[in-house]
Amino acid sequence: MPADSDPPKLSTRFSTLACPRERQLLAWRDRVGHVIDVVPDKDQIARGFAGSIDLHAAGGLVFTQARTDALVLERSIARVSTDMRRDFAFHVYAEGETGHVSGLSVKRSAPGSVRGIIAFDLNQRFRIERPACRVLTMFVPRAIVAAHIGDCEALHGRVLPEHAPLARFVFEHFDVTARELPALERPDAIDVLDAGAQLLLAAFADKPHALSDSRAALQTAVKRQVKRYIEARLHEADLTPTTIVEALGLKRATVYRWFEQEGGLAAYIRHRRLREAADELARFPNLQIADIAFGLGFKSASDFTRAFRRAFDVSPLEMRLRALDLLRATTGDPITRMRAAHSKGVPESG
Known part of the structure; x- marks a missing residue:
């Protein structure tokens, strides 16, 4: 995925706690406003808003970890028509749920607010009424998504519950990524982000096991999971291949x-x-x-x-x-x- 000519790894951190209470939600709106609009109300502004976000970018991929109070987010048709963001945003709800999503066409059988993963096409409109949560988001360039999934526009608004095939591997990989990414050098950060993107595409593909790249990403993620399990239990006498699997x-x-x-x-x-x-x-x-x-x-x-x-x-x-x-x-x-x-x-x- 990434090219050697990509810029160095970028990391930033932001929290509303440094702002006066009446400015906290507005500060959050300013911080994420280049991607999505925050829809505030007077009562919410008066109460204050707790929100923090860590951003890491390397190899053409962007990963964020955000913790927020309940809020309403919207990417309107006016925003879609006036900015140039055309990538996909995959939200992995490590804590909390997806909330109520509107402004898009979904099947009647689609799950409501669940703990899971939801895909958004930033070239289409949507609105989220989201409860307090910790959400891990990966922004994947449109060309990469389209290369793996033919009808990539159909991903918009699609939700994978946490029990869906491959979903638990995505949760595991992203949770580890959030912990380890700040300390990784650029080449390792690119590898981790690339594996995460491949896992996401495998999870959302109609026939995930038909994608060789996705199988390789799944293998990498599972091996890391097994190795972490082993490292944590090296001193346990009953650690065997059988107990691990x-x-x-x-x-x-x-x-x-x-x-x-x-x-x-x-x-x-x-x-x-x-x-x-x-x-x-x-x-x-x-x-x-x-x-x-x-x-x-x-x-x-x-x-x-x-x-x-x-x-x-x-x-x-x-x-x-x-x-x-x-x-x-x-x-x-x-x-x-x-x-x-x-x-x-x-x-x-x-």
Whole structure:
């Protein structure tokens, strides 16, 4: 999707809390007015309005996280006819519901206010009476949407409830994106945003599994979900491929296939535990090696030592001693610095 010539990652933050109460809703109107109109009333202005929005842009995609009180938003036909915004806005309601949407043609069977995802074509009019919520929004260029979905105009106003196929993966990915995006460098931010856009298009496509790009995005999102689950439970003895697929409600064969490059899901878990063990050997020099092994689910110290040597070509004890030598060398002690250099085969300078 993105081009290398795109500008650097952009991040901004805005909150109405810095404004006087009578100016809060009007300040929000000014902040989002380049995309959509806020329809205020006198009582709402007098009460004050709590709203905050974080915006991140990279690789031609824009992602926002907004928390707001109840409000009314409108993109009128006059606005559509006078500005040049033609992209799509996908609203993912992480907290709260979609509210009442009007000003567009929807099927009678379309869901009302639900926790879900709603797509808006900014080239068409709409009005939202929205309750208090936390909404994650991705703006996707029209050309990208049209390349994946033939009749993209028909997406306008379409709602996917949270239980719809692929919807839960979108919720998971966007929630993580909101937390991690502020700290990501531009290349990683582009990857995360691109995967989010592909997931959205897969979720809204009539035949999502027919899109190879969408399958790749789904695979990326699910693998990240599995890896996060593993990272959070490395020290649990009952962490196994079976418990993972059962806990996440995934298909065993599919997940196993997606981890083939890592040697399989069991091999990936073992590698992550060994890598965590290496970190703990360095961080906690007074902790017994056997305690580290048992704490990471290994059945015996000997099994741990054999696995560690196969993975890193050194024993746990040798790795710990090398780590201690390197740590001492950084303190400026010339003798320990020399020992560390010789242990790695590096000639001492000077």
